[in-house]
Ligand code: NAD
């Protein structure tokens with residue numbers, strides 16, 4: 001049976017880069033020896049416009065029965081003052097599908113070394129993974145309130161929610177350098193105190209691995225000062241959101257970073273870490289690498305298509321090494337030109 005991929009293109013540059021990702025997916029189908037069944041559904045701002053909800057029921061139902069989900073990006077000024085917002089749809093999707101483990105790898109291709117604002121000798125060899133807790137914390141904690149003169153949110157974690165994400169981080173670390181850096185604010189926050197104590201407990205189950213703790217403020221500094229000191233970073237929802245955008249300065253653009261979000265056995269979701277980039281939407285200049293590499297992560301993690309995943313990653317790298325860059329990296333290539341070049345590389349491979 002064909003594997004079913006639910007496609008949520010979303011808003012802004014979402015549909016532009018999704019187009020690239022799907023073209024690249026089609027280009028590796030021969031390598032995989034199968035045809036993926038793609039089903040497109042409205043989501044985010046497009047969901048509000050086309051179906052009256054950021055997460056329409058039909059979209060959610062399709063996601064629940066998918067083998068994997070591809071998401072472009074959601075959001076934009078058009079919807080930000082509405083009752084229902086694209087962001088609410090995204091959070092509802094993550095919560096309903098129990099997508100608690102958000103994997104955000106960050107590496108620096110040698111072709112990008114001189115494009116980062118940071119010194120090449122600092123970023124060369126950077127290869128880290130941010131494991132971001134995605135379905136709890138201050139994003140979801142109740143109570144929350146907003147009045148004209150007062151507002152609050154609740155940063156709540158249950159112990160089992162911390163346990164499962166710490167396990168995810170250690171399992172990833174076992175296949176890498178066996179070092180986990182847990183990032184928190186345990187000198188101030190109760191939720192972080194429980195986080196740190198739980199990480200210590202779980203670490204005992206992984207005697208082959210090393211656990212270190214860092215406060216988030218200092219970790220933010222060290223990530224830029226000496227990124228090679230990190231391998232697997234595990235942290236709560238909000239800190240992971242912020243640190244991963246910060247980490248995009250290492251390769252030089254948000255437009256190159258993919259992600260995967262996993263639950264316990266349900267369908268996984270693959271999406272760039274960036275948003276809908278309203279400032280460049282509609283111009284055909286978005287960097288499609290984040291989406292193309294999200295497709296590669298999907299092939300590897302949901303479909304065990306390691307060869308196709310590697311072919312895509314190598315093709316992106318080869319195109320960059322040939323000096324073709326989109327505008328975010330200082331080049332002139334359009335989204336379509338970059339995508340075509342990746343497909344040419346794949347055909348030549
Ligand atoms: P953003 O990530 O959309 O953009 C930040 C900056 O990075 C912009 O200058 C943008 O042009 C640039 N950028 C991002 N992706 C790029 C790409 N592929 N190629 C070239 N440049 C790229 O963040 P923002 O502007 O703060 O937010 C815009 C909207 O996106 C908001 O509505 C926000 O809520 C939403 N958002 C959605 C997601 C998601 O869908 N998962 C993630 C983050 C933000």
Ligand code: IPM
Nearest residue numbers: 075087090091241273274275
């Ligand atoms: C991301 C985004 C989302 C988040 C927003 C759009 C809700 O920034 O996917 O990183 O904060 O998780």
Ligand code: MN
Nearest residue numbers: 241242245273
């Ligand atoms: Mn973010």
